Amino acid sequence: MRPSSTLCRSWRAFASVSCLLVMSAVAAADAAPAAARYKHYLTGNPADVVRPTAGLLVLQGGGDDVDENFRRMGTRGGGGDFVVLRATGDDGYQAYIHGLCHCDSVETLIVDSRAAAFDPYVVATVRNAEALFIAGGDQANYVRYWKGTPLEDAIHFVAAKPAPIGGTSAGMAILGEFSYSAMTPDSLTSATALADPYAPDVTLERDFLDLPGLRGLLTDQHLQERDRVGRTVTLLARLLHDGWTTEARAIAADRETSVHIDPVTRTAEVFATADHPTPYAYFMSANRAPERCEPGQPLTFSQIEVYRLAPGGRFDLAAWQGEGGLAYELSVESGVLRSSRGAIY
16 A cells, blocks of 8 residues: 555655754764864964064073063064964963053963974964963973974074064073973973983984074073083083084073073073072083093083173174173083182182
8 A cells, every 4th residue: 555645745755854954963073174183372462463573582581570571572573463382371461461562362272292283273373473482391392293384383483573482481492593401201300411411311303393593403491490500511522522513502590580682683682580599591602522421420521611691781692792791601510510700600
């Protein structure tokens, strides 16, 4: 027996509606954006603006931030879009920087994987920045997640505009051509480095960031606070002994202290928080190979020139000489660090 025409019409209507519902669900799934591979926080205007910029390099040794960093970066960035890069953390910089830089917007990007460093939104946001700041954390994450990615290219694009780029603590550590990459669980101490310059914790990185004004330089931070000058000296010895350079140079800063470098004039100035007791940056150089720099043996290394600079002084990176600071020499004999002035800092 054939079904009634009414029943057939009802069944066809039901099937049509069901099909439309399934197709709509599939279309909605196709249209939905993929799960974000990064986190981001935005304060200010979400639209991109384009402002005239000028170069500036800001290297802070960690600790409480120096307000002048963000005033100057905002000015050199033309009041455009300010981007903060990090691999951990949250939106802690948003209100602070926005209140100082007088920028169109401040956006923090948490880029904690290589997938995130390839994300088109992340890359475009960094490329469009008029100022870029790399927060503290663990520089090993920055090397693992960002090196050799479109995000690294975007950082270089900002530097080439030129526009201001800065970093604090781990963010400062990666700004130089050479860096301590912190690839082991324990942070490298001066005692470990001086006792064995090839200890597992002595991890060096190159061919990551290539910023005008910081080529040929190692950058180190938290210097006096964490007694790291012996570590910096050992890294300089390794650069010479391993043939990475014939003239090893470093800029190291204590906490709450920042170095501002004009990449055109290559002139450096120092700024610090108002009440910090050791507001110094150290410009260090050596061009003689270490007398002993071998695995399992304590370091022997002489004639490391140091220029300590406080706020108010200046340093010419092209001539590698300063004014208004203090010059002295460091040496290492069988792992023991000595200073021509008595004090090593």
